[in-house]
Amino acid sequence: MFTGLIEELGTVRSLRRGGECAVLTVQAERIFDDLKLGDSVAVNGVCLTVSALEQRVFSADVMHETLNRSSLGSLIPGSHVNLERAMSAGGRFGGHIVSGHIDGTGKLLRIRRDGNAVWYTVSAEPKILRYIVEKGSVAIDGISLTVASMGREDFSVSIIPHTAQETTLSERRVGDTVNLENDAIAKYVEKWMQPCRPAGTGITPAFLAESGF
Incomplete structure (x- = not known):
């Protein structure tokens, strides 16, 4: 889970494509305080898993579904990206609930x-x-x-x-x-409302009255 409060701007080092996926490599500074392999990082709002880690540089695999649904495929070396580590349990919730799974x-x-x-x-x-x-x-x-x-x-x-x-x-x-x-x-x-509604109908005054509203 993320909060949508950006920690810093990273710089894309490379986006290496291979078949239907890619490997994104990003250089940054502040997020490396406690970053580990397998950690989640939101890159321009997309939740990615750190698959390789060097000094001030991390890499993450980007799947075909992610490339199709996001703008990550258009990144080039030198592009700046918004970075946020996953929220810690003891952190302040200053933004809103952000999953990193863009729509x-x-x-x-x-x-x-x-x-x-x-x-x-x-x-x-x-x-x-x-x-x-x-x-x-x-x-x-x-x-x-x-x-x-x-x-x-x-x-x-x-x-x-x-x-x-x-x-x-x-x-x-x-x-x-x-x-x-x-x-x-x-x-x-x-999603919760769907089982309560007759198939093919919306919420109408009659439906609300029948439901006790």
Whole structure:
């Protein structure tokens, strides 16, 4: 489990492809305090397992499914990536529940300044937007953010300068692809509701009345 609070920016050393998988190698600094083989690290929001470890450099295998669902396949040597180690049991929970299992990608539509804040508008598929609510949480490239506004085909977040400077958001440009992970709570609620609903129907006033609401 992660919190979406980025610990540092890493630099991609290489992305070596082989068949339907790849090996990603990243150089960093702060996360090596207690990093061990087999540990989990969120790289741009994608949970990866450390498979090799050298001084200030770690490698992780990236499976075919991960390459298809994320933007990791577009990384090149020199690319910066957001890094976060798995949350420790005694740590502060400053962001929100982030699993590192992204739901898909979105496209950066607009970037605009509003005083000292910066607004980022991201387009996404309906299967992702259905779980996003205004003032709810979303992880963009592993960064825990609050949804500031919603559109029919996109959503926006408003961030402070510190967040931009400490993450890859300061390097993002219109048209870039970003990894998205919905708030897990919304998906669990939907799953729990499904056995209670007649097949092929939604939640209607009649259904709520029959269920005692």
